[in-house]
Amino acid sequence: MASSSSSSKTGLKKMLTLKSSDGDEFELEESIVIQCQTIKHMVEDGFSLIPLQNVDTKTLTKIIEYMKKHAEKTESNKEEIKNFNKEFVKGSFDDQFELVSAANYLHINGLMDLLCQSIADRINNKSVRAVREIFNISNDYTPDEEEKVRDEHKWAHEGGEFDESLD
Amino acid sequence: MIKNKKTLKWSKSRAAISTLSKDVIMDIFSRLPTKPLCKLRCVCKEWRIIIDDPFFKSLHGAHSSRKPNLLLLQEKEYRRYKMFGISTTTVRFYVCNPSTQELVKLRNPSFPDIDGGSSFGYIKERNEYVLIVLGVLLVRNSPIFFAGGGFWLQMLFIGLDMGTSMMTKRLTKEEFGIVVLPEGRFNRDRVWFLVELKGMLCLIDSPEDDYSMDIWVLKDSKNYIWAKEYTIDLSMFDLGLDFIVLLDHREGEILMDVNAESLE
Numbered sequence: 001m002a003s004s005s006s007s008s009k010t011g012l013k014k015m016l017t018l019k020s021s022d023g024d025e026f027e028l029e030e031s032i033v034i035q036c037q038t039i040k041h042m043v044e045d046g047f048s049l050i051p052l053q054n055v056d057t058k059t060l061t062k063i064i065e066y067m068k069k070h071a072e073k074t075e076s077n078k079e080e081i082k083n084f085n086k087e088f089v090k091g092s093f094d095d096q097f098e099l100v101s102a103a104n105y106l107h108i109n110g111l112m113d114l115l116c117q118s119i120a121d122r123i124n125n126k127s128v129r130a131v132r133e134i135f136n137i138s139n140d141y142t143p144d145e146e147e148k149v150r151d152e153h154k155w156a157h158e159g160g161e162f163d164e165s166l167d
Numbered sequence: 168m169i170k171n172k173k174t175l176k177w178s179k180s181r182a183a184i185s186t187l188s189k190d191v192i193m194d195i196f197s198r199l200p201t202k203p204l205c206k207l208r209c210v211c212k213e214w215r216i217i218i219d220d221p222f223f224k225s226l227h228g229a230h231s232s233r234k235p236n237l238l239l240l241q242e243k244e245y246r247r248y249k250m251f252g253i254s255t256t257t258v259r260f261y262v263c264n265p266s267t268q269e270l271v272k273l274r275n276p277s278f279p280d281i282d283g284g285s286s287f288g289y290i291k292e293r294n295e296y297v298l299i300v301l302g303v304l305l306v307r308n309s310p311i312f313f314a315g316g317g318f319w320l321q322m323l324f325i326g327l328d329m330g331t332s333m334m335t336k337r338l339t340k341e342e343f344g345i346v347v348l349p350e351g352r353f354n355r356d357r358v359w360f361l362v363e364l365k366g367m368l369c370l371i372d373s374p375e376d377d378y379s380m381d382i383w384v385l386k387d388s389k390n391y392i393w394a395k396e397y398t399i400d401l402s403m404f405d406l407g408l409d410f411i412v413l414l415d416h417r418e419g420e421i422l423m424d425v426n427a428e429s430l431e
Contacts, residue, residue: 097187104191112194120198128209135187137211149209156205 017049018064020057025049026064032071037107055102062088062095063102066111089118092167093134127162134166193223197230 014030016039034040042050052060069084089096096119103111123131132139141149150157196204196218204227208215217223 100191100195101187104188104194116191116194117198119195123195123207124199124203128206131207131210135210137214139210140212141209146209149215153205153208156202157209162206 015048016043018060019049019051020055020060021053022057024057024060026060028064028067029071032064032067035067035070035108035110037109039106052106054105056098059098059102062099063106063108063111067108070110085114089114093119093122125163127164128157130162130164130166189217192217193226196223197226 015027016030016033018026018028018033018039020026030043034043039050055063066088069081073081091099096115100112100115100119103115123134126134131137139146192214196207199207204218208218
């Protein structure tokens, strides 16, 4: 949780500090952080301490983990990155939602892609009821209305079992 | 129902969901196939509105066509094409959207005779599906129609607002248009069909023999300027030519269906 001044061995590399909404600070090389378009623009505007009011420490830690890994991306470690991504999207839906919101806010395109795709894949075969639970949505249809909407695409509700699990 | 168990979790997930903005939801939805999307319209009113939104449909369409399941998508389109029912005495067209299993009967076209094939295309700029009907030679011996040395075709334009692979399908308009064929050495009996490629109307004919095929592209639809873009040697296929159907054109390659086998 504590702030990490991890790679301070660097001599010439420009460092930036990201500050989470909980007030924790993370020092990172600029070259890592500019994967994030929002921060890149702030760096271009001359900022070196970047407060991220919408991102808490837990989420920011994960996002930094992602950015660090992806900054190492080369031709030879594609498989490793792929495995990393696979692990990265394994968290609970709630964690994924936090992450995707942060990725959207920070404009990290690769991460957006990864998370949205993984969430889409995970809800693909969920039942309507399970999706409501997962997204914490209360059904605002009356039973009649819902029946009507269902009837418009009856076939979409048929054919095989839908997944009722919430993870 | 199981509220007690949930209270603890709720405060957290509520915070999470409140931050899932509409554009994130749309980004996630745009990666889903049509079937689960249709299903998700039932989740709540807001989601139904998002999914039915034309902007979302175009996003979804863009996403679907970027994916490598491109061919699959085309196959679907092809099946849709195949599902036109045409009978020569009573001309009647049906359009089927296989991804939603909807079937729509089109208004009977008001021309006397359908002679050649028909084709189905998608015009991206207009976001419309177009049905093209070939070979309505209105009155063969009429001097007017022979004036240009070519002959006339009647083209049926049907604007189908189907989204790209999506659900709602409304007939927005049905219009007829007449397209003048390229002048010159057209042998009417050698014309095969009209097809849409890259949003342009193309005419396929085979003037010399059965082993080559020309593709003419209508470059200027107002003045009917045609250009012969390709000549394809078909001798290697050794097939009954009636079975060739042009499916699509992407990145310089033409996708054809020869005897229902896809080739590139």
